[in-house]
Amino acid sequence: MLTTFFESRSNGYSKQRAPTENGGLHALVTQIRAVGITKIFQAVDGSEVVALDGLDLDIRPGEFVCVVGPSGCGKSTFLSMMAGLETPTEGTIAIKDTVISSPHPDVAMVFQEHSLFPWKTVLHNVAVAQKARGMPRKQREQRAREIIAMAGLSGFEDKHPCELSGGMRQRVGIARALAAEPEVLLMDEPFGALDAQTRKLFQEELLRIYDQFGKTIVFVTHSVEEAVFLADRVVVMTFRPGRIKKVFDVPIERPRTLDILNDEIFQEIRTEVWESLKEEASLAFEALGNRAGRCK
Amino acid sequence: MNLTTLAGSRRTVSGNSGASHRRIIGYRTREFFLFLLPIAAFVLIWEIATLVAKWPPYLLPGPAKVAETFWALLINGDLLRYLRDSVGRLMLGSVTAFFVAVPMGYLIATSRFADRAFSPLIAMTQPIPGIAWIPLAILWFGLGPAAVGFIIFLSAFFPILINTVAGVRAVGKDLRRVAQVFHFPRRMLLFDVMLPGALPYIVTGTRLGFGYGWRALVAGEMIAASSGLGYMIFDARNYLKTDEVIVGMLTIGLFWAFVERVALRPIERCTVERWGMVTSAN
Ligand SMILES: Nc1ncnc2c1ncn2[C@@H]1O[C@H](COP(=O)(O)OP(=O)(O)OP(=O)(O)O)[C@@H](O)[C@H]1O
Ligand SMILES: [Mg+2]
Numbered sequence: 173m174l175t176t177f178f179e180s181r182s183n184g185y186s187k188q189r190a191p192t193e194n195g196g197l198h199a200l201v202t203q204i205r206a207v208g209i210t211k212i213f214q215a216v217d218g219s220e221v222v223a224l225d226g227l228d229l230d231i232r233p234g235e236f237v238c239v240v241g242p243s244g245c246g247k248s249t250f251l252s253m254m255a256g257l258e259t260p261t262e263g264t265i266a267i268k269d270t271v272i273s274s275p276h277p278d279v280a281m282v283f284q285e286h287s288l289f290p291w292k293t294v295l296h297n298v299a300v301a302q303k304a305r306g307m308p309r310k311q312r313e314q315r316a317r318e319i320i321a322m323a324g325l326s327g328f329e330d331k332h333p334c335e336l337s338g339g340m341r342q343r344v345g346i347a348r349a350l351a352a353e354p355e356v357l358l359m360d361e362p363f364g365a366l367d368a369q370t371r372k373l374f375q376e377e378l379l380r381i382y383d384q385f386g387k388t389i390v391f392v393t394h395s396v397e398e399a400v401f402l403a404d405r406v407v408v409m410t411f412r413p414g415r416i417k418k419v420f421d422v423p424i425e426r427p428r429t430l431d432i433l434n435d436e437i438f439q440e441i442r443t444e445v446w447e448s449l450k451e452e453a454s455l456a457f458e459a460l461g462n463r464a465g466r467c468k
Numbered sequence: 469m470n471l472t473t474l475a476g477s478r479r480t481v482s483g484n485s486g487a488s489h490r491r492i493i494g495y496r497t498r499e500f501f502l503f504l505l506p507i508a509a510f511v512l513i514w515e516i517a518t519l520v521a522k523w524p525p526y527l528l529p530g531p532a533k534v535a536e537t538f539w540a541l542l543i544n545g546d547l548l549r550y551l552r553d554s555v556g557r558l559m560l561g562s563v564t565a566f567f568v569a570v571p572m573g574y575l576i577a578t579s580r581f582a583d584r585a586f587s588p589l590i591a592m593t594q595p596i597p598g599i600a601w602i603p604l605a606i607l608w609f610g611l612g613p614a615a616v617g618f619i620i621f622l623s624a625f626f627p628i629l630i631n632t633v634a635g636v637r638a639v640g641k642d643l644r645r646v647a648q649v650f651h652f653p654r655r656m657l658l659f660d661v662m663l664p665g666a667l668p669y670i671v672t673g674t675r676l677g678f679g680y681g682w683r684a685l686v687a688g689e690m691i692a693a694s695s696g697l698g699y700m701i702f703d704a705r706n707y708l709k710t711d712e713v714i715v716g717m718l719t720i721g722l723f724w725a726f727v728e729r730v731a732l733r734p735i736e737r738c739t740v741e742r743w744g745m746v747t748s749a750n
Contacts, residue, residue: 280649287643289660305651
């Protein structure tokens with residue numbers, strides 16, 4: 173089952189991936205531009221939490237960017253803002269040079285808790301984006317079936333999410349986002365709930381999708397290894413207030429397979445990223461200890 | 469379930485020895501006895517008590533006498549006619565309550581303004597039992613179906629309303645965010661996200677509401693109607709026909725147990741339970 177994930181190359185999706193090395197053609201264009209992003213939350217007790225503090229980031233079209241950082245540093249908040257679900261307290265986010273204040277039609281998201289509709293079948297879950305756009309039923313279901321087949325979920329079209337395993341639900345979550353035919357795919361720890369082996373296979377499959385469809389992907393994860401394996405650039409964030417600590421280039425050529433995990437260059441970058449993240453992680457760890465027992 | 473029964477009966481035929489005999493009885497048979505036994509025991513005690521104590525029948529007739537009356541009323545059509553009238557009023561009041569309570573609950577749950585405007589009123593009105601409205605209902609609507617319908621409406625309304633509010637509020641923030649990201653239009657947000665998301669609560673509220681309505685109905689009919697099961701009980705009491713009183717009570721209980729089993733449970737089973745939104749009761 174795992175072998176078929178987005179195997180077939182088909183139906184107008186196969187845009188050429190934008191060249192990411194050496195800047196090239198798209199160096200002048202930004203897909204996502206975050207300028208001076210600050211986010212302050214009002215906690216229940218009235219105190220203020222500075223989740224993000226003056227964050228700048230440019231993402232090129234077709235680029236795969238991974239964001240790592242300690243728990244609570246504002247990764248999900250940042251992603252939600254790119255999705256147009258939260259507004260920054262200060263600063264702006266532009267998708268293709270348009271400053272957004274609500275979800276942009278070219279951006280889709282895979283959620284941290286996959287967030288499928290329990291009352292909809294796999295087919296109808298995958299078809300929601302097209303339904304929202306008013307595509308006729310026959311057409312959108314046809315489309316959803318194709319994507320379901322590519323996601324290796326054939327035969328499960330009429331099942332409800334509660335009948336699927338965690339891994340399959342995550343596939344549906346990804347299929348749903350792809351069915352929206354977005355230019356930008358935002359993914360918030362999509363593989364967090366998977367066991368280690370399945371997770372590796374999913375990473376490989378995601379790269380296959382990426383190589384085929386040429387989307388811009390922003391991917392949040394806790395795993396340094398995952399980040400380096402997937403990304404063109406890895407963004408390391410600081411613990412509260414969330415800032416960009418350092419950005420690492422990953423000049424490993426594509427297509428990548430799990431074999432590169434043993435390459436020297438991979439391990440080098442992984443160590444560098446981990447060193448950078450480690451201090452922040454221990455800060456977060458201490459802070460968490462102090463906050464134990466408080467509800468947010 | 470069928471397989472167990474089959475396997476069980478086959479083994480009974482092949483004649484096993486005593487030790488494992490208890491396990492041989494099929495699942496269905498056992499369920500049936502578990503269902504029947506308490507009822508049989510109750511009837512038996514009732515029968516013995518009436519035989520021993522020799523109460524006059526207007527105080528407590530025996531089960532045989534009640535069964536006889538039940539049959540007689542069934543045959544002459546009185547019972548079914550009363551049942552039909554009662555059910556008709558129940559549907560009128562409860563279904564109206566449903567269609568007012570669900571939209572209003574949705575409004576209260578989604579609009580802060582509506583919440584502010586209605587909540588105090590609801591908090592005050594809700595504790596008043598439906599039957600406390602009977603005097604006013606009679607003054608306003610006169611003796612008749614409208615008064616009874618009004619009382620049923622009030623009894624069914626609040627459980628449905630309050631559960632709808634809770635249900636809509638319980639729809640996960642994550643699902644609402646999905647709706648936002650994928651640009652669900654208003655209609656789709658309502659029918660594909662909020663209402664199905666609130667459904668477990670709405671189903672519970674409706675079950676409670678119709679149940680309360682059914683109870684209030686009987687009380688209402690005792691006072692403000694000239695037909696229906698409540699009326700039947702009240703009228704029979706006037707003539708000291710205690711067996712008819714008991715037949716009326718039995719019908720009320722039996723009918724509702726029947727509705728629960730045949731209509732309400734299956735609805736739950738093939739919606740919210742199938743979707744894994746609530747764990748099944750059995
Ligand atoms: N709605 C909110 N109200 C108040 N505080 C919030 C809210 N949302 C997030 N926060 C706070 O903002 C900070 C960043 O949260 P966020 O969920 O973005 O972190 P994260 O990096 O995604 O964490 P994790 O890795 O655990 O998912 C946290 O300290 C959190 O407590
Ligand atoms: Mg997060």
